[in-house]
Amino acid sequence: MHRLFAELEPSVTVTEQNLADRVRYILRSNTFDVTELERLRREAVPSSGENAAAEDAAPQLAEQTANVDAAVNTPVVVDSNDDGTVAQELELEQMRSTLEEAIVETRSTTLENRPRLPRLALSKRNRAVVRALNPMLVTYLEASRDLCDTDSILFGAALAVCRIIGAKLSTAGRATGQSSAIPAWRIRIEERIAKARALIGRLICFRSGNTRPRIVRTVRMAFAGTNVSLSQPDIMQKLTERIDDLKQRIAAWGKRIRRYTERSTRFNQNRLFQSDQKRLYKSLERPIVSGTGPAPNQADMVAFWRSLWSEPVNHNEGPWTEVVASQCASITPMDPVIISRMT
Template identity: 80%
Template sequence: MRWSKSMNENALRAYFRAKGEETGCLAYRARMHRFFAELEPSLSVTEQNLAERVRYILRSNIFGDAELERLRREAIPSSNGIATAGNAAPLDAQQTAYVDAAVNIPFVANSDDDGIVSYELEKMRSILEESKLETRSMPLENRPRLPRIPLSKRNRAVVRALNPMLVTYLEASRDLCETDSILFGAALAVCRIIGAKLPVAGRATQKSSAIPAWRKRIEDRVAKARALIGRLTSFRSDNNRPRIMRTVRMAFAWTNISLFQPDITQKLTERIDDLKQKIAAWGKRIRRFSERSRRFNQNRLFQSDQKRLYKSLERPEVCGAPMDPVTITPEDVAEAVRRAPNWKSPGLDGLHHYWLKGFVVCHAVLARQFQEALDQKSLPSLFTTGSLIWFLKIRIPQTRANTAPSRVYPPYIRH
């Protein structure tokens, strides 16, 4: 179905009227569909198709700000008086302060001198909803890296404008992971609204694995050997399924052993024992290399931070006294967030402390969900797992200008 200009205008009129009477997240769709059916009785569209069309109209800038304001006034005549009474400044094509008829929140005006045209609240709400839906089922490693945005008045105004929009989403949040996804979607929406540059690819770069390559290779060999032992044992127990037969034939391929010779049971036993010896040898190799790596790391830690080394060697003392009950309040969350640096390196979720400071409506929800996690003694791994990044520090060679004596390292630890 091809949408004409009049159909697009009626879709926006139904949207503004439904938003003016219902401020819920998705509850306005039924009302918008009913209003659109009154304006266009000959058309048959679903609620989803109508909502997608309205979202496309708002994002593609088919209508200008003046036309959108005219359609809003036609849909909600009472918003005309509210919008003109609250603004003392004259209307301008590029710098205008609108008023949302639903929740009476002013639009973000462009107070900076960079000439960037401000977004109105309807577009901001649409971008927020799309960003939230985009990040709902996205893995953490595929999330885009959020940039550091300037601490300008305009950017703070955008964050303040999105604050009341998050209330509906946060009230429906079930756990900490969902709350984190909502906050990340809101931060992504802010970056898109202000025009911040986002990387095309996700945050999943070439990270070094915690398991060394040599150990992975050996563990793969051990896994294949154990799987082969299981197939050979099944064949020795008269299991003649096609998959088992095919694996046994491949195991004895390049040999003069036939699966139907009289001493096949003895040959199977010898092959199983040989594989078990290989697995034992590979396990000793892993333990030997792991012990060497542990000694190497301890020696290097002894050079850089002896206190940390000795603390790691101490055995932790188990305290038998029970912990006093802890009550987490929204003020505790706000105080902890206030003392945290804005742009410190984020965790696995990629969310900086700046966004937790800006979206103040999340403090009560976080306090409640952290209290539930503390009572249930179950915290998601998202909040307990971090990433370690190594930085290479180049040592400055001693020259004539630098006559300071070189650092003398203590001896290595002997094991």
């Protein structure tokens, strides 16, 4: 191809690699269709007898173009002397091996531990991979034992497609749909709370009379940048004010965590309501808490409720009941309601 291009365009200096890159870009970007490429080839290669060598090289140009396109879409590295058929067979064999490994792995993995598959772009390469794997699934589907095995085969095929095209797979399980990792903002706030609590503990120790060098050094660091000195007479009051300030900061940070957590929960519930309402309602259900002791028998239950409803009780009514009775004396009583059976 490079020799033919040099004969057609002797004034243009181009390397073999640069020419192959140009051809690869034209073929992959679909700049020209098949008819336009054929017309350009006929115009570029004259049909006179003087350029018979150029006409003989034209089929070689088309063959080399096909080989370049096959090399672009083939993940297997083959020798330059091999033709496109060998490269295609090696590619199909590697895809078949990847498919078999994915199906075996999926069959031995529970549904909760399967990775979440990403959404793939509808590119020509991805469609070509799917079209190549579809005929390979026939053998597995015909030997499927039940619906669960069919599901494992189909999921394994989708997993194989993701691995062939190099898509990123999530390591999190499919059960929760959310990562269980603690957010970075919460980790930072909790670290502040832990440091503040440790500082409060050392300030209290110093206020109680503990003058160890480590405690004294911490107290001096707590009052760094202020005009407070440990030898001044109102140091105990300053310690109390500093401790109260730290406690208020801890309370504010705790409220911030609760506020952020509630907002995140509302956001996830609203998003889940749009996508899967059944799953949302199931997550809102509270577990039924039952007693661990033995259930009461019928005689005990009857005796308990009989003591409440059947035995007369003399209530000690105070003077307020007479006031309420005098206020309600002017209220007209409601007519009695008689419920009869409809015939």
